[in-house]
Structure formats: structure tokens, C-alpha cells
Amino acid sequence: MPETSHSLHWRKSSFSGSTTQNCVEIADLPGGTAVRDTQHRDHGYLEFPATEWRALLADIKDGRL
Template identity: 55%
Template sequence: MLDMPYEHELAFHKSSYSSGRQENCVEVAETPSGAAMRDTQNRSLGHLTFPKQEWSALLIATRR
């Protein structure tokens, strides 16, 4: 987890694939430099950040 000056401005959302499920979900927030991800059940533990290239590679790999 990186310390980001805009952390308080992150707008996390669950995937549309979660469709109301309350367990085993992650939330994502788009950032100017990539994305941030956190566990829905453990929001207080913070989040992980990913640079644009890494986030794009993850999305491409999971859509196959």
C-alpha cells in the first residue's frame, strides 16, 4: 500500500459481477496513476495500488 495524497478522494466500487453479494468481494477505485483495490470485508486494513500498466495487464489477463 502506498501513501497517496488523494487517498481520501478515492471512490471505491464493487464489480458489477458481485451483484449484491456481500462476501468475497473486492472494491476498486480508479486513480490518476492507475487503480486501488481493497477487500470489502476488511476496508479498515487499507488498499493496494497498481500503476496503469500493471492494472491494464491484470484486466487483459482476467478477460481471456
């Protein structure tokens, strides 16, 4: 059963800073991560499998993205 946006524990991206409204939030899912736009929370969220999320973060940390 898919999680609802309201049942997830959302946290703001550490890259967003504390004073900006243009950011994303992430939440842990069983086996992955959910991502949503803070300006359009009502539009839902995208789900990424754990392996894809780890690969994305690794690419960002290594400067490939």
C-alpha cells in the same frame, strides 16, 4: 501525495454480484487503480499502475487467469 481511502470513489467489482459480502472494490487513481477488500476496508488498499491493471484485466478476459 497519496490518496486517502476516504477521498476515493469506491465501486464494487462487477464480478462480485449483488448479494455477496465477499468482494473487492476498486477506485481510480491518477495513473492507476486502487483495490481493497470490502470485509477489511480499514486495512487499506493496494495500488496498481495503469499498465499493470490493464494487463491483469486483459489476462482475465482472455482466460489466462
